[in-house]
Amino acid sequence: MSESWIIQNLRAVRGRAYPRILGAQREPSWIFFDVVLPLLGVAAYVYVYKFMNAPSEFVGFVILGGAMAAFWLNILWSMASQLYWEKETGNLSLYLIAPVSRLSILAGMAVGGLFFTTLRASSTLIIGIVVFNVTLSLSSPIMLIAVFTVTMIALYGMGMMFASLYLLFGREAYHLSSLMTEPIYLASGLYFPVKALGYWAAAGASIIPITLGLDGLRQLFYPSTSAEYGFLPVELELVILAGLSVLFLFLSKLSLDYMEKLGKTTGRLTLRWQ
Amino acid sequence: MAVRGDIRTFKNAAWLGWQMEANWTDPFLFATYSIVKPIAGTLILVFMYLVITDGKTDTLFFSYMYVGNAFYMYVADVLFGVTWVIHDDREHYMTLKQVYIAPISFYMYIFGRAAIKIAITSIGVLLTLIFGVLVLGVDINFGAIDWPIFVLALILGLACICIMGLALGGISFLTAKHGQGINEGVAGIFFVLAGVIFPITILPGWAQSISRLLPITYWMEAVRRGLEPAVIAGLPGSTGLQDFSNLQLMLALLFSTVAFLFISHSIFKYADKVARRKGKIDWTSAY
Numbered sequence: 001m002s003e004s005w006i007i008q009n010l011r012a013v014r015g016r017a018y019p020r021i022l023g024a025q026r027e028p029s030w031i032f033f034d035v036v037l038p039l040l041g042v043a044a045y046v047y048v049y050k051f052m053n054a055p056s057e058f059v060g061f062v063i064l065g066g067a068m069a070a071f072w073l074n075i076l077w078s079m080a081s082q083l084y085w086e087k088e089t090g091n092l093s094l095y096l097i098a099p100v101s102r103l104s105i106l107a108g109m110a111v112g113g114l115f116f117t118t119l120r121a122s123s124t125l126i127i128g129i130v131v132f133n134v135t136l137s138l139s140s141p142i143m144l145i146a147v148f149t150v151t152m153i154a155l156y157g158m159g160m161m162f163a164s165l166y167l168l169f170g171r172e173a174y175h176l177s178s179l180m181t182e183p184i185y186l187a188s189g190l191y192f193p194v195k196a197l198g199y200w201a202a203a204g205a206s207i208i209p210i211t212l213g214l215d216g217l218r219q220l221f222y223p224s225t226s227a228e229y230g231f232l233p234v235e236l237e238l239v240i241l242a243g244l245s246v247l248f249l250f251l252s253k254l255s256l257d258y259m260e261k262l263g264k265t266t267g268r269l270t271l272r273w274q
Numbered sequence: 275m276a277v278r279g280d281i282r283t284f285k286n287a288a289w290l291g292w293q294m295e296a297n298w299t300d301p302f303l304f305a306t307y308s309i310v311k312p313i314a315g316t317l318i319l320v321f322m323y324l325v326i327t328d329g330k331t332d333t334l335f336f337s338y339m340y341v342g343n344a345f346y347m348y349v350a351d352v353l354f355g356v357t358w359v360i361h362d363d364r365e366h367y368m369t370l371k372q373v374y375i376a377p378i379s380f381y382m383y384i385f386g387r388a389a390i391k392i393a394i395t396s397i398g399v400l401l402t403l404i405f406g407v408l409v410l411g412v413d414i415n416f417g418a419i420d421w422p423i424f425v426l427a428l429i430l431g432l433a434c435i436c437i438m439g440l441a442l443g444g445i446s447f448l449t450a451k452h453g454q455g456i457n458e459g460v461a462g463i464f465f466v467l468a469g470v471i472f473p474i475t476i477l478p479g480w481a482q483s484i485s486r487l488l489p490i491t492y493w494m495e496a497v498r499r500g501l502e503p504a505v506i507a508g509l510p511g512s513t514g515l516q517d518f519s520n521l522q523l524m525l526a527l528l529f530s531t532v533a534f535l536f537i538s539h540s541i542f543k544y545a546d547k548v549a550r551r552k553g554k555i556d557w558t559s560a561y
Contacts (some may be wrong), residue, residue, distance in 0.1 A: 006369075036459070037459015037460065037462055037463070038459055038462060039462070040459060040462030040463050040465065040466045040467075041459075041461070041462035041465050041466070043462070043466045044462065044466040044470070044472075045322065046463040047466065047471075047472050047476055047477065048319070048322060048323075048339070048471050049322070049326070050476060052323070052326045052327070052335075052470040053326075053474075053477050054325075054326045060406050085366060088366060089558070113387065113539075141447070175307060178307075178311065179307050179310065181311075182312075182314040182315035183314035184316065185314070185315075185316070185318055186314045186315075186317050186318050187314075189321075190318070190349055191318055191322055192318070192321045192322045192325050193325065196321050196324060196325045197498055220457060233401055270390075
């Protein structure tokens with residue numbers, strides 16, 4: 001692995017991330033559509049808790065869940081299904097003949113998506129905190145950054161893996177993304193502590209990085225609720241998330257190779273409308 | 275002749291919508307997909323409720339919330355469906371320009387595509403209600419349903435949702451890749467302001483005023499009065515529309531639907547004009 005090869009791939013990452021970052025700046029209407037409007041759905045869940053006289057921490061739980069939902073939606077619609085749509089629009093063949101690793105292309109997609117999704121999620125969090133007067137504890141900022149970072153690596157690793165798998169599903173991609181919205185919101189406890197699902201269900205749902213990531217963030221922002229609503233100790237969740245990061249990045253490489261091999265064998269990798 | 279042509283456009287658009295929705299998989303998988311998605315969406319609220327009430331679901335508020343959430347699927351899915359037609363045809367299949375210049379009513383094309391969404395969503399709503407009654411003890415007494423109110427409210431409400439979808443479809447002409455955000459956001463407005471999962475009386479005063487301008491608020495109340503009259507009668511506190519008689523409620527729904535028809539038509543026409551001028555009818559972003 002020469003130095004020039006690494007630089008070339010880093011350029012590929014930057015090159016694929018660039019249109020996403022620039023695209024967000026060229027059409028600023030997304031600030032309204034992707035930041036302000038989704039907050040309303042989150043507000044509805046806040047009011048349900050308020051109507052039921054739930055403990056005030058639950059408002060914070062919902063706001064955090066709403067912010068994390070942005071990342072999951074980005075994974076589904078801008079990572080997982082992206083290669084399929086790239087194929088339909090003719091870009092995939094260009095990626096395949098480019099003298100760079102396919103992983104660099106996927107990593108670029110992830111970096112670009114992560115950039116504006118972080119903006120969206122941060123805005124949801126800040127506006128939610130201000131509007132609903134939410135108080136968050138910042139007792140372990142380093143742990144907080146660690147949990148968030150590892151969650152994102154695992155999550156986008158999963159997205160990179162899905163991107164290849166979705167190519168195999170063809171036209172089912174859209175439906176698959178649609179199917180993985182509400183059920184994943186439910187399984188990962190986006191709007192309620194995942195512990196409520198029961199131990200084994202929550203353990204099964206932990207394969208989705210957002211489950212443990214969100215549970216960890218909630219425990220760090222609300223340390224007093226850890227015993228009652230926390231699923232696993234945060235340190236353990238961090239270790240599991242680190243393991244998931246390695247696993248998903250490895251699987252994304254495997255699935256990418258498999259997809260490419262299958263495409264070459266069947267000659268359908270860049271065949272559209274199937 | 276024009277009517278016959280419109281009916282044919284509607285029918286073919288609905289058929290196209292069905293093919294796009296259902297021809298990607300085998301019937302069993304499609305049925306699973308149609309069941310899992312709505313039930314999961316509902317279970318989010320159920321678990322939120324269970325966490326706070328320690329597993330107690332035999333309350334009037336639970337039934338109120340459950341039924342509202344079940345019918346909200348129409349708002350989310352049908353609005354999404356109508357708007358997604360523009361985005362999908364333009365950005366993904368790149369067929370919007372051909373459909374647009376074809377000698378057919380574009381409205382009929384959109385409504386035809388929406389009709390199939392309504393049909394598929396209806397299955398989800400029905401299954402969610404059956405699941406609620408059988409598993410969670412949601413208080414719906416089949417013999418006590420006020421059918422005239424329920425059926426009339428359902429028809430008016432669905433027409434209203436399609437009409438509002440038209441306005442969003444127009445806005446989709448002018449935005450790139452944000453169909454998802456628009457749908458999510460506008461559906462969110464109704465979710466929070468229209469008394470879907472909690473009475474509007476819990477909202478701040480200014481928000482309640484907005485709620486009373488939205489047809490979905492009246493629709494939700496009318497559907498509940500038709501489907502679960504005992505729940506509405508016995509619910510502690512006010513729903514915010516308890517002073518309306520059934521007739522007044524239906525008239526409010528009708529008038530607000532007609533008002534939105536003019537608003538949506540104007541928005542669509544304006545967006546259509548701007549999209550033509552700026553060359554956005556066949557615009558693809560693909561980033």
